[in-house]
Amino acid sequence: MNYKIPVSVLVLVHTADLQVLLLERADRPGFWQSVTGSQDPGETLAQTAQRELAEETGLIVPPGALIDWLRQHRYEIYPHWRGRYPPGVTHNTEHVFGLTLPAARDIVLAPREHVAWQWLPWREAADLVFSWSNAEAIRELPQRVAGHGT
Numbered sequence: 001m002n003y004k005i006p007v008s009v010l011v012l013v014h015t016a017d018l019q020v021l022l023l024e025r026a027d028r029p030g031f032w033q034s035v036t037g038s039q040d041p042g043e044t045l046a047q048t049a050q051r052e053l054a055e056e057t058g059l060i061v062p063p064g065a066l067i068d069w070l071r072q073h074r075y076e077i078y079p080h081w082r083g084r085y086p087p088g089v090t091h092n093t094e095h096v097f098g099l100t101l102p103a104a105r106d107i108v109l110a111p112r113e114h115v116a117w118q119w120l121p122w123r124e125a126a127d128l129v130f131s132w133s134n135a136e137a138i139r140e141l142p143q144r145v146a147g148h149g150t
Helices: 045-057 079-084 122-128 132-144
Strands: 007-015 019-025 035-038 067-076 091-101 114-121
Touching: 007 045, 007 132, 019 045, 019 122, 035 045, 045 067, 045 091, 067 132, 091 132, 114 122, 122 132
Parallel strands: 007 091
Antiparallel strands: 007 019, 007 035, 019 114, 067 091
């Protein structure tokens, strides 16, 4: 079995006016999230973020478009997903990236991964996501985007 590496990215896709793109998981209806995914062997974190963004949304961006927030979260992997990782692995380290788009746009979902997408104002998006680390990153967004307060 090819196990996942317990290192992942969270890519917060948003517009300049703080609309946030959320995706609904195919394997967990009602679980909304930003773009996420595990690092593949030999990839840099930026390459992982770029690949996951393209796979999950169809958005192809140049390497410099993704901003590494230099922020990471370590969290316990949900028990129902631990079988994807090597035996004994219980925690993952997630690295946060941001992508600012000029406006909300249609995306192309990876149907095996997600069943729906939506753009929401940042506060609503933070309240909807199932992951605490995703919610925390969204709540940090106003400080990261020049000219917007909380």
